[in-house]
Every structure is written in structure tokens, then in C-alpha cells.
Amino acid sequence: MSAQRYSTILDTTTLEGSSFADAGRLAEFIARHPRLFVLTGAGCSTGSGIPDYRDMDGGWKRRPPVTLQAFVGDAKTRSRYWARSLVGWRRFGRAQPNGTHAALAALEREGRVEVLLTQNVDGLHQSAGSRNVIDLHGRLDTVRCLACEARTPREAMQRALEALNPDWLALDALDAPDGDADLEGLDFASFRVPACATCGGMLKPDVVFFGENVPRDRVERAGTHLANADAMLVVGSSLMVFSGYRFAREAARLGKPVAAVNLGRTRADDLLTLKIESECATALADALDSLAGNAIA
Ligand SMILES: [Zn+2]
Numbered sequence: 001m002s003a004q005r006y007s008t009i010l011d012t013t014t015l016e017g018s019s020f021a022d023a024g025r026l027a028e029f030i031a032r033h034p035r036l037f038v039l040t041g042a043g044c045s046t047g048s049g050i051p052d053y054r055d056m057d058g059g060w061k062r063r064p065p066v067t068l069q070a071f072v073g074d075a076k077t078r079s080r081y082w083a084r085s086l087v088g089w090r091r092f093g094r095a096q097p098n099g100t101h102a103a104l105a106a107l108e109r110e111g112r113v114e115v116l117l118t119q120n121v122d123g124l125h126q127s128a129g130s131r132n133v134i135d136l137h138g139r140l141d142t143v144r145c146l147a148c149e150a151r152t153p154r155e156a157m158q159r160a161l162e163a164l165n166p167d168w169l170a171l172d173a174l175d176a177p178d179g180d181a182d183l184e185g186l187d188f189a190s191f192r193v194p195a196c197a198t199c200g201g202m203l204k205p206d207v208v209f210f211g212e213n214v215p216r217d218r219v220e221r222a223g224t225h226l227a228n229a230d231a232m233l234v235v236g237s238s239l240m241v242f243s244g245y246r247f248a249r250e251a252a253r254l255g256k257p258v259a260a261v262n263l264g265r266t267r268a269d270d271l272l273t274l275k276i277e278s279e280c281a282t283a284l285a286d287a288l289d290s291l292a293g294n295a296i297a
Pocket residue numbers: 145146147148149150196197198199200201
């Protein structure tokens with residue numbers, strides 16, 4: 001595709017635009033680029049009751065999440081992690097997809113999605129019907145043994161955690177991102193963490209922790225899809241984490257336009273062809289309506 005074709009839709013001043021105009025601009029972007037590389041983040045799942053880590057400026061709303069180094073290196077950190085997870089999972093595990101997930105699944109059914117790369121670990125895109133999904137940071141519904149690589153369902157881990165720690169079941173807490181929960185001021189030393197049933201190794205949720213690299217083959221697979229795509233559409237992500245931001249940089253390097261639907265600043269604002277500062281579900285639904293109404297194809 002030529003660079004000239006993109007030049008007609010350069011538009012970085014949508015802050016003052018009406019939602020009607022936003023829907024039109026987003027619909028036009030989607031119509032002009034038949035194969036979209038979609039990248040999604042936490043803003044997609046806030047509507048499903050899963051809180052976001054970041055504020056409108058991309059800064060931390062709360063204490064940053066546990067790092068791989070702390071999790072592997074410190075038994076107390078692991079106890080604290082799994083105690084919070086025991087409580088947080090009860091609601092996180094039941095979260096349902098919302099309008100944003102539904103709209104992106106509809107976009108895929110219309111044949112407009114090359115791939116959906118998500119930074120979320122909740123599996124809600126798949127629950128909503130998206131099929132071509134890469135879970136960049138893994139899935140929280142799976143547990144991995146760091147010694148033998150055995151993978152087991154998170155539900156089985158939940159039952160093991162409950163059996164070993166009956167006193168903790170009465171606890172409730174504020175939900176935190178990624179199935180975590182705020183449980184401050186408790187003595188985590190008494191919390192018992194199960195080991196791998198196969199080899200006795202250390203268990204870890206099958207997600208990429210802060211301080212951990214995304215597996216290279218996953219990055220390469222996503223990169224292949226980006227090369228095949230006509231444009232990139234970012235939905236509900238501030239792109240503050242490099243593992244997601246790198247794809248916006250790569251898209252720009254390849255001369256592919258990048259649009260973002262996000263409330264607040266993104267790290268890639270200076271790379272964007274189009275920025276829609278609206279709530280994701282509404283912006284996408286309006287754009288889909290506009291595409292259907294105008295029969296743009
Ligand atoms: Zn094992």
C-alpha cells in the first residue's frame with residue numbers, strides 16, 4: 001500500500017470532536033484499512049469490572065504489580081501473591097465480556113481483523129467470540145510449573161489454595177487488577193502455597209510478570225501479522241508497557257497508520273494517525289453502526 005493513500009486521513013486533532021464525528025473518523029479508518037492489526041489493553045476490561053493499573057496520564061494508580069524477580073526469589077512475596085489471588089480470583093474468574101469485546105469480535109466476523117493482540121490476561125476477547133487472538137502476556141486462567149513446564153487450570157489451583165488455607169476463605173477485599181486483591185496488614189507467613197503435583201516445583205500463573213520477557217516466538221508471530229496488516233488499531237491501552245508499545249513503533253517504522261481509541265494519553269500519541277478519546281465500547285459500536293449505515297466496505 002502506498003504512503004499517499006494514508007496521507008488523506010491524517011488527523012490528530014479529535015479532542016474537541018463530537019462523538020458523531022469520532023465515529024465517522026474511526027469508521028473511515030477501518031474502511032480504508034481492510035486488515036487491521038488490533039492491540040488491546042486494560043481499558044477494554046474495566047467495563048467488565050476488572051480495574052486498570054493506570055491513570056489518565058499513564059501513571060500508576062496503585063502499587064506496581066509484583067516482579068518476576070520478587071516472586072521467584074522470595075517465599076513471602078509468593079505467599080502474599082497467592083493469598084491476594086485466592087481472594088481476587090473469586091470475582092475475576094467470573095468476569096464477563098462487555099461491549100468492547102463484543103464490538104471487536106464483530107469486527108473480526110466482518111473479516112476486518114488480521115489478528116487481535118491483547119495485553120490483557122483475562123481471556124475475555126475469546127469469551128466474546130474473537131478467534132484469532134494472541135495473548136501477549138499469557139492467560140491468568142492457567143498455572144505453569146517453573147520446573148517441569150506442566151500447565152494446569154487456575155481453577156484447580158484455586159481448589160488447592162482453598163484446601164490448604166481454609167481460614168483465609170472468609171476474607172474479602174477490594175479487587176485489584178489481574179485477579180489480585182488488596183489485603184494489607186495481614187500475616188502472609190501462615191499462608192500455604194501448593195507446589196506442582198507432578199514434580200514439586202514452583203507454580204506461577206502463566207502470565208508475563210513485570211521484569212519478565214514475552215516469549216520470543218509470541219513476539220515474532222505477532223510481528224508477522226503486523227507485517228500482513230494494513231494498519232494498527234489500539235483499543236484501551238496507554239501503551240506504557242514496552243511489550244505493547246514496540247508494535248506501535250514497528251507499525252510506524254513500516255509506514256502503517258496507527259489509530260488509538262483510549263481515554264487519556266498514550267505513549268504513542270506522537271505516532272498516531274487518529275486518536276479517539278472516548279470510552280471504547282461506545283466508540284467502537286458507533287463506528288460499526290457508521291460502517292453498516294454507510295455500507296463502507
Ligand atoms: Zn512441575
